[in-house]
Amino acid sequence: MFWRMVRGAFFRQKGKMFMIAFTIALGASLATAMLNVMLDVGDKVNQELKTYGANINVVPKEASLLDDLYGVEKDSGVSDQYLKEAELGNIKTIFWAFNIVDFTPYFDTKVKLISGDSEVKLVGTWFNHHLELPTGESLDTGMKNMKNWWEVSGDWLTDQDENSAMVGSLVSGRNNIKAGDVITIEFQGKTKELTVKGIFNAGSDEDEAIYVPLQVAQKLAEHEGLVSSVEVSALTTPDNELSRRAAQNPDGLSIKEWETWYCTAYVSSISYQIQEVITDSVAKPIRQVAESEGAILEKTQLLMLLITILSLVGSALGISNLVTASVMERSREFGLLKAIGAHNSPVSWLVLTEILVTAVVGGTAGYFAGLGFAQIIGQSVFGSAIDIKPMVIPLVAVLVFLVTLAGSIPSIRLLLSLRPAEVLHGR
Amino acid sequence: MAGDPMKKQTMYFRMVTSSLIRRRSRMLVALLAVAIGATVLSGLVTIYYDIPRQMGQEFRSYGANLIFIPSGDGSALSMDAADAAADFIPADDIVGMAPYRYETVKINEQPFMAAGTDMEEVKKTSPYWFVSGEWPENDGSVLVGQEVADYIRLSPGDTFTVTGTDIKDESFSRDFIVSGIVQTGGTEEGFIFLSLSDLEGLMGNEGELDVVECSISASQTVLDDIVKQITENVEGVTPRLVKRVTQSEGTVLTKLQALVYLVTVIVLLLTMICVATTMMAVVAERRKEIGLKKALGAANKSIVMEFLGECLFLGGLGGLLGVVLGFVFAQTISVNVFSRSISFQPLLIPVTLAVSIAITALACLLPVRSATDVDPAIVLRGE
Numbered sequence: 001m002f003w004r005m006v007r008g009a010f011f012r013q014k015g016k017m018f019m020i021a022f023t024i025a026l027g028a029s030l031a032t033a034m035l036n037v038m039l040d041v042g043d044k045v046n047q048e049l050k051t052y053g054a055n056i057n058v059v060p061k062e063a064s065l066l067d068d069l070y071g072v073e074k075d076s077g078v079s080d081q082y083l084k085e086a087e088l089g090n091i092k093t094i095f096w097a098f099n100i101v102d103f104t105p106y107f108d109t110k111v112k113l114i115s116g117d118s119e120v121k122l123v124g125t126w127f128n129h130h131l132e133l134p135t136g137e138s139l140d141t142g143m144k145n146m147k148n149w150w151e152v153s154g155d156w157l158t159d160q161d162e163n164s165a166m167v168g169s170l171v172s173g174r175n176n177i178k179a180g181d182v183i184t185i186e187f188q189g190k191t192k193e194l195t196v197k198g199i200f201n202a203g204s205d206e207d208e209a210i211y212v213p214l215q216v217a218q219k220l221a222e223h224e225g226l227v228s229s230v231e232v233s234a235l236t237t238p239d240n241e242l243s244r245r246a247a248q249n250p251d252g253l254s255i256k257e258w259e260t261w262y263c264t265a266y267v268s269s270i271s272y273q274i275q276e277v278i279t280d281s282v283a284k285p286i287r288q289v290a291e292s293e294g295a296i297l298e299k300t301q302l303l304m305l306l307i308t309i310l311s312l313v314g315s316a317l318g319i320s321n322l323v324t325a326s327v328m329e330r331s332r333e334f335g336l337l338k339a340i341g342a343h344n345s346p347v348s349w350l351v352l353t354e355i356l357v358t359a360v361v362g363g364t365a366g367y368f369a370g371l372g373f374a375q376i377i378g379q380s381v382f383g384s385a386i387d388i389k390p391m392v393i394p395l396v397a398v399l400v401f402l403v404t405l406a407g408s409i410p411s412i413r414l415l416l417s418l419r420p421a422e423v424l425h426g427r
Numbered sequence: 428m429a430g431d432p433m434k435k436q437t438m439y440f441r442m443v444t445s446s447l448i449r450r451r452s453r454m455l456v457a458l459l460a461v462a463i464g465a466t467v468l469s470g471l472v473t474i475y476y477d478i479p480r481q482m483g484q485e486f487r488s489y490g491a492n493l494i495f496i497p498s499g500d501g502s503a504l505s506m507d508a509a510d511a512a513a514d515f516i517p518a519d520d521i522v523g524m525a526p527y528r529y530e531t532v533k534i535n536e537q538p539f540m541a542a543g544t545d546m547e548e549v550k551k552t553s554p555y556w557f558v559s560g561e562w563p564e565n566d567g568s569v570l571v572g573q574e575v576a577d578y579i580r581l582s583p584g585d586t587f588t589v590t591g592t593d594i595k596d597e598s599f600s601r602d603f604i605v606s607g608i609v610q611t612g613g614t615e616e617g618f619i620f621l622s623l624s625d626l627e628g629l630m631g632n633e634g635e636l637d638v639v640e641c642s643i644s645a646s647q648t649v650l651d652d653i654v655k656q657i658t659e660n661v662e663g664v665t666p667r668l669v670k671r672v673t674q675s676e677g678t679v680l681t682k683l684q685a686l687v688y689l690v691t692v693i694v695l696l697l698t699m700i701c702v703a704t705t706m707m708a709v710v711a712e713r714r715k716e717i718g719l720k721k722a723l724g725a726a727n728k729s730i731v732m733e734f735l736g737e738c739l740f741l742g743g744l745g746g747l748l749g750v751v752l753g754f755v756f757a758q759t760i761s762v763n764v765f766s767r768s769i770s771f772q773p774l775l776i777p778v779t780l781a782v783s784i785a786i787t788a789l790a791c792l793l794p795v796r797s798a799t800d801v802d803p804a805i806v807l808r809g810e
Binding site: 016019022023026027029030033034037041045048049051052053057149150151201202203204248284285286287288289290291292295296299300302303304306307310311314315317318319321322324325326328329373376377380381382 | 452453456457459460463464466467470471474478482485486488489490553554555556557559610611612613667668669670671672673674675678679682683685686687689690693694697698700701702704705707708709711712756759760763764765
């Protein structure tokens with residue numbers, strides 16, 4: 001009898017029940033979309049912030065001061081320190097290998113430009129290097145991904161262009177070099193001709209240099225297999241108190257703290273792990289990038305969290321409001337049921353069951369619609385899919401359940417407290 | 428019934444108000460629904476408009492986005508030219524402006540690079556510097572880069588002697604106290620930072636700079652414009668945008684704004700539909716009332732007018748509530764997330780009011796229409 005009444009209610013008031021289900025579906029889809037987007041926004045924004053370039057700089061121990069401080073030329077006989085090119089693949093084998101987005105080695109040297117500047121910085125690097133890793137995987141990495149703010153007139157180099165170069169805007173401006181020109185460089189008596197494939201404007205020191213593929217610079221300086229520094233772009237977690245202490249002295253941590261630190265993607269722990277796999281290296285976080293990323297990431301997440309809360313509250317109030325409205329509307333039915341002798345509890349159960357069944361239907365439909373909305377946001381803003389987090393399902397389920405109950409119970413109690421005769425009379 | 432217009436109007440108001448008062452609880456439900464919608468609308472739109480400004484401020488933690496360097500071949504930048512150039516930047520947008528002068532000095536007969544600057548400004552242009560120890564507060568105390576500190580074994584509180592030759596080739600020697608060690612991960616770690624006046628004192632001349640770093644809270648187009656104006660109007664200064672910072676900031680900010688925009692649109696759409704369904708439920712209940720009125724001879728038009736009057740009231744009141752609550756909400760978010768207060772958008776008041784009245788009216792009219800179109804007898808019989 002109970003179920004027949006429930007079924008009857010559905011068939012008799014198809015339109016109304018549909019409207020409730022529709023509203024619940026809207027609320028649930030909003031909650032699903034916002035929760036999914038919020039949980040994924042950190043990763044997505046982190047990926048976007050990679051446009052700021054590398055956040056870790058790997059240099060040989062001891063050697064870092066020479067060039068910047070003394071203006072001492074490399075190869076002038078003092079303690080030249082280099083990293084081994086063969087070890088670079090190891091960067092992709094560390095604990096947080098998955099978080100390493102890109103890395104590029106640099107080999108710096110100074111050359112003379114025939115018919116021009118007496119001394120120019122020549123940088124050998126990877127442009128789009130294909131690397132086979134010891135783990136059997138392969139990887140494409142290089143400058144082209146990492147310096148995407150460079151304005152290049154002409155073309156980017158590829159690693160195979162052994163007789164071409166890219167010239168910084170300041171060097172080209174001073175020496176009147178255009179894309180397509182042929183320049184001659186001299187290093188310790190040896191000369192080499194290079195075709196200028198592109199002129200770039202980087203808006204920084206890099207504009208003062210000539211870039212060539214790594215092997216070209218190494219061969220010229222007779223330092224095959226060696227690199228002067230490596231820039232690494234990694235996805236990191238914002239710093240906290242633990243990571244700051246660890247950055248100062250990793251040995252000062254307790255074993256448990258050390259494990260937590262090592263197994264979290266802090267910029268300091270990733271740097272530490274890189275030092276472990278590259279012989280005689282120092283990996284330094286570039287604070288300008290690392291620090292700011294953390295700040296912006298935190299703000300964005302907090303912002304999304306608060307917007308999510310607003311929309312959750314909004315949809316919760318919306319649903320419970322509608323449920324209240326639709327229960328109140330049925331005062332006459334309640335009066336009639338009570339007048340023919342129904343007790344309070346079966347009447348409440350009847351209405352609650354009806355509404356909860358509607359909620360389940362609406363909630364399920366809403367969940368899938370919400371996934372759709374989340375993907376629309378992901379695709380149009382970040383150009384990639386939003387990860388679907390299973391934990392959203394129980395959250396939305398609990399939300400819909402509680403909100404429907406909260407919307408129906410007070411109004412049911414209110415109606416039950418009325419006297420049947422009065423309700424039926426229409427007052 | 429065909430009394431004078433005054434009476435008719437009084438009657439109209441009486442009907443609207445009594446309908447609102449008699450049906451208090453239902454009207455409260457409807458009002459709440461409208462207010463929620465309006466709150467979400469005004470709150471989200473306020474945030475949407477304020478995001479670029481607020482986030483732009485955050486992005487200044489990436490440091491300088493515009494630098495002044497000397498024009499021509501390596502000559503120094505004069506303080507006057509730098510000041511003249513700074514006049515082209517709107518004062519409100521300047522987060523910080525740090526002048527730098529670089530000179531080679533000697534410590535223990537080894538050459539090091541010393542940078543004279545304004546520490547207070549550096550704190551603003553380079554908030555990412557990590558200083559262990561203290562920032563220098565008075566003359567004679569300096570910041571030392573991590574690499575220099577490691578190399579000559581200095582720690583905060585130590586004293587060291589700087590020697591060198593000034594511009595007239597006379598040698599100088601002065602003691603400085605290390606107040607802090609600076610870590611940046613960049614070339615700054617190889618420098619010694621002292622106040623500009625100290626360095627000028629050592630070198631024996633004033634008003635010469637090598638570079639001025641500016642951190643400006645403005646969009647890419649505004650920055651481009653500033654660069655153009657300075658290039659055209661100021662002699663001896665070459666303004667250059669720090670591409671990595673400006674370009675990337677543009678990209679990320681656009682993405683963030685697009686995100687908030689889409690979220691706002693979706694949330695608004697869904698909330699408005701929610702509001703509409705609630706209103707429809709509240710009005711649909713009154714089919715009998717409409718039937719009765721029609722049976723008593725009311726014209727369709729006057730019934731619609733009566734409902735519209737109620738909607739105007741509900742939408743207006745709900746909208747007003749929403750404007751206030753929405754602003755409170757946006758303010759809470761802004762204070763919590765960015766620790767800054769949000770700017771109020773006066774234009775939002777009429778927009779929120781208009782939208783909430785329009786949605787309420789639309790949601791009312793649909794069920795009212797269907798009720799007025801039907802024969803009153805059928806409506807009254809309950810079919």
